[in-house]
Ligand code: SF4
């Protein structure tokens with residue numbers, strides 16, 4: 046069996062592993078452990094303890110004198126399963142009194158497990174699919190604009206432009222999963238209506254690399270990152286906008302680090318651009334006389350710090366009644382769709398989604414809004430399964446619906 050390779054962890058992470066006080070606060074806030082309390086391996090504190098023990102066992106004084114003993118097979122198997130039964134929502138890090146950046150630590154743990162070939166089979170399949178098809182669905186990448194085909198009029202920005210001020214990076218889920226087509230359709234119509242000089246990359250867009258990075262397979266994402274940066278640079282764009290928070294986060298936080306140089310253009314989430322276009326009077330909104338609530342996507346909120354832009358967009362719609370859920374903003378509960386958990390444990394993802402749906406139901410809202418195609422898909426799935434009459438929409442879909450044309 047492969048030994049523990051500490052090079053996957055930064056010096057700061059090794060210090061963090063050591064600094065855990067075992068207070069257990071993270072356990073109280075963990076949405077996946079809340080759903081599977083009989084499985085200690087999921088608990089954030091437990092994952093850190095396993096690593097502390099393994100480091101001592103492999104690198105402590107005894108190991109240096111007598112040699113490192115092999116890692117315990119049963120412990121390693123449970124640890125691998127617990128590390129992937131995590132939505133990477135980051136709530137554990139938010140409440141940690143010693144400020145351990147848990148989300149980054151869990152990704153480093155996954156990288157270590159990939160090195161040891163202890164990752165779930167589903168992650169290998171994901172890597173093979175993305176490497177061969179350049180997207181997560183396995184469809185032909187040339188079909189990336191299939192969502193645009195039933196638009197009444199296809200805006201010029203969707204196909205047919207080589208240069209523009211703004212690149213709309215559509216992302217794999219919105220490009221290939223029919224349930225999400227209305228997000229890029231609505232966003233393209235909004236941009237066109239607001240006279241934004243934009244284009245999409247079509248078949249030249251490749252997966253942003255996020256699913257691989259969070260699977261612990263970031264090394265396999267490097268070529269995708271390089272390809273996407275070059276494709277955007279060729280357009281001469283000054284800004285890139287993404288409707289997907291995970292694409293946004295990866296472009297905004299990871300791309301420069303991965304390529305080792307500044308991107309040379311701004312990266313925005315769609316809610317930021319919508320807020321600005323509304324403030325400039327380039328989008329006029331009609332009324333929406335219903336009670337709505339808003340679900341903060343983890344990758345937009347806790348991970349990227351964008352809480353206000355989507356709320357400002359919602360509150361700029363006349364006649365709307367907006368009510369927050371019990372867990373909101375920084376403390377928002379995950380929808381269950383993050384961290385690739387849907388691929389490794391579908392039932393766990395569904396259980397977390399049901400808990401979030403219950404919080405939305407408590408507000409008596411008629412509509413759950415989010416700003417992520419994955420959150421809307423996951424929450425809509427929960428509403429369907431639980432037979433709850435509540436509509437789930439992306440903020441983009443709502444703006445497209447009430448926009449004056
Ligand atoms: S990131 Fe979220 S799901 Fe993962 S251990 Fe922390 S609180 Fe639990």
Ligand code: SF4
Nearest residue numbers: 065066068069071141
């Ligand atoms: S909240 Fe932080 S310090 Fe407390 S047990 Fe969890 S990781 Fe350790």
